[in-house]
Amino acid sequence: MNNNSNNNLKKLIDIGRALSREKNIDFLLEKILTEAKTISNSDGGTVYLVIDEGKKLNFEIMHTETLGIKFGGSSSPVPDSIYPVKIYTDDGQENTHNVAAVCALKGKTINIDDAYINKDYDFSGTKGFDEKNNYRSKSFLTVPLKDHKNKVIGVMQLINAKSGDDIIPYSDELVDLVEALSSQASVALTNQLLVNEQKQLFRSFIKLVAEALENKDQATGGHCNRVPVLTMMIAEEINDDKTDYFKDFSFSEDELDELYVSGWLHDFGKVATPEHVMNKATKLEGLYDKIDQIKLKFEILKRDVEIAYYKNKVNEIDLDKDLIESELKQIKNDMAFLEHSNIGGEFMSDDLKNRVKEIGKKEIKINDNNICLLSEDEIENLTISRGTLSSKDLKIMQQHVVLTYTLLSKLPYPDHLKQVPFYAGCHHEKIDGSGYPNGYKGDKLPIQARIIAIADVFEGLTAPDRPYKEGYKLSKALTILKGMAIDGEIDSDLFNLFIIKKLYLKYANDMIDKKQIDHIEEKEFLV
Ligand SMILES: [Fe+2]
Numbered sequence: 001m002n003n004n005s006n007n008n009l010k011k012l013i014d015i016g017r018a019l020s021r022e023k024n025i026d027f028l029l030e031k032i033l034t035e036a037k038t039i040s041n042s043d044g045g046t047v048y049l050v051i052d053e054g055k056k057l058n059f060e061i062m063h064t065e066t067l068g069i070k071f072g073g074s075s076s077p078v079p080d081s082i083y084p085v086k087i088y089t090d091d092g093q094e095n096t097h098n099v100a101a102v103c104a105l106k107g108k109t110i111n112i113d114d115a116y117i118n119k120d121y122d123f124s125g126t127k128g129f130d131e132k133n134n135y136r137s138k139s140f141l142t143v144p145l146k147d148h149k150n151k152v153i154g155v156m157q158l159i160n161a162k163s164g165d166d167i168i169p170y171s172d173e174l175v176d177l178v179e180a181l182s183s184q185a186s187v188a189l190t191n192q193l194l195v196n197e198q199k200q201l202f203r204s205f206i207k208l209v210a211e212a213l214e215n216k217d218q219a220t221g222g223h224c225n226r227v228p229v230l231t232m233m234i235a236e237e238i239n240d241d242k243t244d245y246f247k248d249f250s251f252s253e254d255e256l257d258e259l260y261v262s263g264w265l266h267d268f269g270k271v272a273t274p275e276h277v278m279n280k281a282t283k284l285e286g287l288y289d290k291i292d293q294i295k296l297k298f299e300i301l302k303r304d305v306e307i308a309y310y311k312n313k314v315n316e317i318d319l320d321k322d323l324i325e326s327e328l329k330q331i332k333n334d335m336a337f338l339e340h341s342n343i344g345g346e347f348m349s350d351d352l353k354n355r356v357k358e359i360g361k362k363e364i365k366i367n368d369n370n371i372c373l374l375s376e377d378e379i380e381n382l383t384i385s386r387g388t389l390s391s392k393d394l395k396i397m398q399q400h401v402v403l404t405y406t407l408l409s410k411l412p413y414p415d416h417l418k419q420v421p422f423y424a425g426c427h428h429e430k431i432d433g434s435g436y437p438n439g440y441k442g443d444k445l446p447i448q449a450r451i452i453a454i455a456d457v458f459e460g461l462t463a464p465d466r467p468y469k470e471g472y473k474l475s476k477a478l479t480i481l482k483g484m485a486i487d488g489e490i491d492s493d494l495f496n497l498f499i500i501k502k503l504y505l506k507y508a509n510d511m512i513d514k515k516q517i518d519h520i521e522e523k524e525f526l527v
């Protein structure tokens with residue numbers, strides 16, 4: 001091996017290493033072209049990727065040194081006015097006129113000494129370009145980029161090999177060298193495309209989960225779509241924050257990806273939560289709202305009183321009409337009270353609960369049996385202190401996070417997503433240990449779990465699409481969040497960042513109803 005070959009080999013090895021390190025496809029393509037240009041001493045070049053299921057070649061990177069043209073990669077994108085090259089014509093025929101298209105079709109290198117003399121391909125576009133830019137495109141080397149299955153995934157075209165000021169044809173030695181570089185480039189490119197494809201597939205899959213939940217319950221679907229948005233807003237702000245709470249900390253690309261996936265999947269377990277619990281609009285709602293049964297029993301009670309009245313009248317027994325009327329009025333009031341209690345709109349004091357219990361003790365006769373007006377189950381539900389969920393319902397609801405963890409743990413994650421089940425499964429934990437399902441304290445809760453927890457609560461409070469509850473205004477939602485920060489339930493640094501960097505407002509402007517956005521005095525909210 002002579003010195004020259006040795007040098008080339010060393011160069012190729014270095015280039016291979018550099019290419020395999022590049023994770024960003026655009027930068028990788030740019031690197032491929034730059035290295036190929038350098039190694040072949042070319043003035044310009046283009047890298048195309050195959051798109052539209054093999055029908056077209058898209059301009060990804062374009063360089064022409066002497067004209068100072070640089071598009072794609074780290075420079076501005078290739079202008080939209082430069083259309084992709086058709087590999088197949090509109091009527092499905094192979095495009096045999098364009099050299100890059102033929103290179104893609106045949107999977108073979110095409111070396112042209114002078115485009116203006118060449119008769120095999122149509123270079124009229126090139127000539128037009130040259131005329132406009134006072135340039136002379138001469139030697140062309142067009143090589144295919146192939147994946148692990150030998151399928152063409154792109155084309156690299158080098159233009160105008162130089163020797164001093166002269167433009168020369170690409171020598172056989174240069175062709176070998178560029179082809180060797182192209183196969184290395186193809187490996188790196190294929191790897192990145194496969195990684196991207198996998199990422200795309202997984203991202204589509206996680207969005208499908210939110211869509212499945214949306215079909216089950218629209219509000220939960222909306223929640224699952226908004227929590228990752230807020231989660232990433234907070235994470236990106238942490239990365240930008242160089243002056244305040246998180247100046248010494250930032251997330252890597254992989255960590256951001258892991259957090260994004262965790263945010264999307266945090267309520268995955270709700271796929272198994274029964275719909276009648278998830279959508280429980282009233283305290284008595286099960287598979288249907290049992291308030292109607294109670295109304296029927298009240299109707300019986302009322303008629304029993306009325307029948308007794310008329311029976312006594314027939315028997316000419318002395319009647320206290322006022323007493324009967326007040327009894328009927330009481331029945332009406334009691335029913336109205338139960339209907340109101342069923343909504344679960346406000347806190348239920350012990351007095352109110354006792355009133356439910358007292359009403360429940362009244363009896364009616366059905367099939368000659370005396371039965372209580374309210375069953376134990378009805379009393380238990382109607383005396384729910386806050387909201388519409390009984391303690392049994394709450395347990396069922398809380399199960400979703402256990403299931404999130406259990407189900408997500410079954411997936412074989414790549415290394416950088418290994419913590420997804422844990423981060424997602426911790427979103428109802430609180431720093432003071434009062435959360436569920438494990439009661440983990442702060443020392444066990446990484447920042448990722450803390451971010452999702454804040455996003456989860458804030459979204460829940462401000463959700464604009466809950467059917468039975470209006471989304472809170474910003475001032476009310478932030479007051480609740482502040483209370484949680486003071487009580488040590490959520491991370492106070494994150495909460496302060498949320499306020500100082502106006503993340504609450506940025507999120508609100510994008511995601512909630514305008515009428516919920518009221519002014520807050522930020523200083524008053526800092527913890
Ligand atoms: Fe949850």
Ligand SMILES: [Fe+2]
Pocket residue numbers: 223227266267456
């Ligand atoms: Fe949630």
